[in-house]
Amino acid sequence: xxxxxxxxxxxMAVVTYALRASFLLLPASVQxxxxxxxxxxxxxxxxxxxxxxxxxxxxxxxxxxxxxxERLLAGMVAIAVAWRWRLTSATIAAGLIALHFFDWLI
Amino acid sequence: MVASGIAPLAAMLMSVIVFAGASxxxxxxLLAQGTPAALxxxxxxxxxxxxxxxxASLRLHFARLPLRWRLLIAYLxxxxxxxxxxxxxxxxxxxxEKLEFFLGAAIPIxxxxxxxxxxxxxxxxxxxxSWRLDFAAPLAFIAMTVPFLRDRAMIAxxxxxxxxxxxxxxxxxRLNLLLAAxxxxxxxxxxxxxAA
Numbered sequence: 001x002x003x004x005x006x007x008x009x010x011x012m013a014v015v016t017y018a019l020r021a022s023f024l025l026l027p028a029s030v031q032x033x034x035x036x037x038x039x040x041x042x043x044x045x046x047x048x049x050x051x052x053x054x055x056x057x058x059x060x061x062x063x064x065x066x067x068x069x070e071r072l073l074a075g076m077v078a079i080a081v082a083w084r085w086r087l088t089s090a091t092i093a094a095g096l097i098a099l100h101f102f103d104w105l106i
Numbered sequence: 107m108v109a110s111g112i113a114p115l116a117a118m119l120m121s122v123i124v125f126a127g128a129s130x131x132x133x134x135x136l137l138a139q140g141t142p143a144a145l146x147x148x149x150x151x152x153x154x155x156x157x158x159x160x161x162a163s164l165r166l167h168f169a170r171l172p173l174r175w176r177l178l179i180a181y182l183x184x185x186x187x188x189x190x191x192x193x194x195x196x197x198x199x200x201x202x203e204k205l206e207f208f209l210g211a212a213i214p215i216x217x218x219x220x221x222x223x224x225x226x227x228x229x230x231x232x233x234x235x236s237w238r239l240d241f242a243a244p245l246a247f248i249a250m251t252v253p254f255l256r257d258r259a260m261i262a263x264x265x266x267x268x269x270x271x272x273x274x275x276x277x278x279x280r281l282n283l284l285l286a287a288x289x290x291x292x293x294x295x296x297x298x299x300x301a302a
């Protein structure tokens with residue numbers, strides 16, 4: 001085993017932990033500026049959407065908006081189910097079933 | 107990861123002490139290409155920059171906790187933990203047991219993640235690809251996102267982020283994710299201002 005991989009892992013761990021700890025380590029007396037507070041309200045919706053949107057809209061790194069894109073169609077079904085029932089398990093089940101259904105249909 | 111040439115022990119260690127999936131996959135690819143350590147660490151920094159936003163966001167709920175709890179919260183941050191926790195806090199803002207909820211989400215997820223990595227190392231890809239279970243991941247993130255979309259500003263933030271991440275897809279180091287987060291925040295703030 002060469003040493004650089006352990007060095008790489010240690011470096012990755014330090015960098016990642018530093019990012020995660022950054023703001024959490026500020027003392028409680030430090031006030032969050034109002035604008036930052038307002039901005040942070042949008043972080044979950046923005047980042048979470050940015051995580052799943054490419055899985056629906058891209059194929060081989062290229063935009064793929066088409067009625068033949070079964071992942072996009074199944075994703076729409078999942079969004080509708082999540083909107084109506086707010087249940088993670090139902091959303092995942094409906095999306096997977098829809099994926100196989102559209103795959104079979106197309 | 108092991109498939110791309112990382113020793114099993116190193117892969118497991120990385121999973122436990124780095125605990126960040128996207129950067130681990132990227133580092134496995136970069137290591138296989140013989141990329142220098144410093145560049146891999148820099149790539150990790152960019153790929154994981156969103157954790158800084160999570161940190162600032164979680165601080166609004168946990169700033170008053172003793173340092174040892176905040177150090178643990180920092181380590182356990184993950185996209186799904188953050189999504190679950192913030193969704194809960196948005197729906198139950200007066201909830202007095204935020205730490206309990208966070209740990210209740212984070213610890214099972216941590217265990218499941220490490221178990222899955224270990225299983226992957228030991229048995230490789232055991233589920234047939236034709237089941238397409240990989241699609242469950244984006245579906246789970248959809249389920250976490252939708253409850254946030256309760257007003258126009260939130261919807262604007264999600265739309266802008268979704269469009270930006272796809273439009274900027276060509277950028278390296280998952281910088282499109284970061285750009286999308288900023289675009290989403292900007293769109294949300296703008297929509298909120300317009301509504302006010």
